Amino acid sequence: MITEQDVYHIANLAKIEIRSEEVDKFRREFQSILEYFDILDEVEEDVEPTFQVLPLSNVFREDTPKECLPREEALKNAKHVEDGYFKGPKVVE
Amino acid sequence: MISVSEWRERLESEKAYDLVAELFDKIEKSNLNAYITLNKEEALKKAEEYDEGKKEGKLAGIPIAIKDNISTRNLRTTCGSKMLSNYVPVFDAHVIERLKQEGAIILGKTNMDEFAMGTTTETSYFGVVRNPYDENRVAGGSSGGSGAAVGGGETVLALGSDTGGSIRCPASFCGVVGLKPTYGLVSRYGLIPYANSLEQIGPMASNVEDTALLLEVIAGKDTRDSTNAGKDFTFNPDEIEGKKLKIGIIKEMGGSDEVMEKFSEAVDLIKSLGHEICEVSMPSFKYALAAYYIIAMSEASSNLARYDGVRYGYALDQLESWSKYFSKVRAEGFGDEVKRRIMLGSYALSAGYYGKYYLKALKVRTLVKNDFQRALKECDLLIAPTMPSLPFKIGELADPLTMYKMDVNTVPINLAGVPALSLPIGLVKGLPVGMQIIGDYFSENMILSFALQVEKELK
Secondary structure (H helix, E strand, O other), rough: OOOHHHHHHHHOOOOOOHHHHHHHHHHHHHHHHHHHHHHHHHOOOOOOOOOOOOOOOOOOOOOOOOOOOHHHHHOOOOOOEOEEEOOOEEEOO | OOOOHHHHHHHOOOOOOHHHHHHHHHHHOOOOOEEEOOOHHHHHHHHHHHHOHHHHHHHOOEEEEOOEEEEEEEEOOOOOOOHOOOOOOOOOOHHHHHHHHHEEEEEEOOOOOOHHHHOOOOOOOOOOEEEEEEEEEOOOOOOHHHHHHHHHOOOOOOEEEEOEEEEEEEEHHOOOOOOOOEEEEEEOOOOOOOOOOEEEEEEEEOOHHHHHHHHHHHHHOOOOOOHHHHOOOOOHHHHHHHOEEEEEEOOOOOHHHHHHHHHHHHHHHHHHHEEEEEEOOOOHHHHHHHHHHHHHHHHHHHHHHHHHOOOOOOOOOOOHHHHHHHHHHHHHHHHHHHHHHHHHHHHHHOOOHHHHHHHHHHHHHHHHHHHHHHHHHHHOOOEEOOOOHHHHHHHHOOHHHHHHHOOOOOOHHHHHOOOOOEEEEEEEEOOOEEEEEEOOOOOOOHHHHHHHHHHHHOO
């Protein structure tokens, strides 16, 4: 059973603020979706997991320097900019 | 719908500028809501350059619409989300570079489910896309805008992306051809990620030949995507000329009576072409839908962590403490379906649940892959209805789980990474039905050649 407490916990993991009036809707939806996922408990065959399908590993490229994004371009989509830097929220309370 | 050959024919007697202006006129008057952002000024400039003699390239003078999760330099790219509603990329995706090199005219960015999470384009921040065959019905999703634009004659070609059916579903619902290429054939550089290990960019068009032409342009080596296979694609329909193919019907992929009736007509037609039909069974498919959603949501929860309201995307006026700011930006910037998937993905990856959900899903993925490999050893190609039903009425799928279940025929293909094409096979009650043609890794040529045979016979 997914409880309201669980929903707040999951929302905190995902860093998404939720309003109290949304909690019950999410709880019911999570409950029915996770119940559906339980179908995987029927699978008994133990095989290697597939993370990706192509037979590729350790793909490298030449480490050659090239021009990077100009500063103005990089900052173009940011709302808070100061002295040519991104300005972020306070990390330490 | 407009084919490349029809468009080229008109270009012989008319100006590209006038033809493109005429298309924009049609788009601006349309009710379909296929486009989010138009590239009018730039497209008309390109058309003018064509008229002045700049005619090099495989797609010279051909209009194309781009799904709005593919980055286009200096052209707003929203992913159908409030989160990116003001985002203007500073670089082009690999596929956009290729289109520009080949002279294509980019008309604009097409509407889509928010961050490609949906089957109906109803989760878009920019409103639902309407089906060109019935405006009270959905165009499918998540590449609904691209499907409707091709189906409604509002472009010649389009690009979509397919994570669990997002090209094939709208292709089926809008009566157009759509191909999800083999994982790794088309570079994902510049595709805004939802679930990296599942998704591919692919072509959508009014017919098989145009789909193949567009695939020729976008496939190929790109070192900026480390999962790129480095393979080119050239269409050669002669490969199967005069050959009798063995075509397997996937027992586990069904549909409504109406869909199945149309599908069996297509099967009869394939027999009449001299191909052999057999039935194959894929027992793992019972678990594929759950495995797909667990993997997709898990990857999404990690991918969408980048939306922090600092470097780009939706931001608040006041910077508060990190945790508060971050959580508030995401609460206001994302829609409900995106929130559901991020939250469930975070849960599936969290301590104590990793083995039960994520790891188990990856093991099911191996079983699905094995089932395909076994079936494709027996058969040259596999077929099934693309979607289990006719296009839904707008608002019909209110509950998320009911919507997820509509992807039952399309998601196993993404889990295995094999290519699949949706081909229109006719109308039921005036609504299009699509057939899915699935092949082995990098067998796009056989899929497209076979689809071309069937398409010719259907006409």
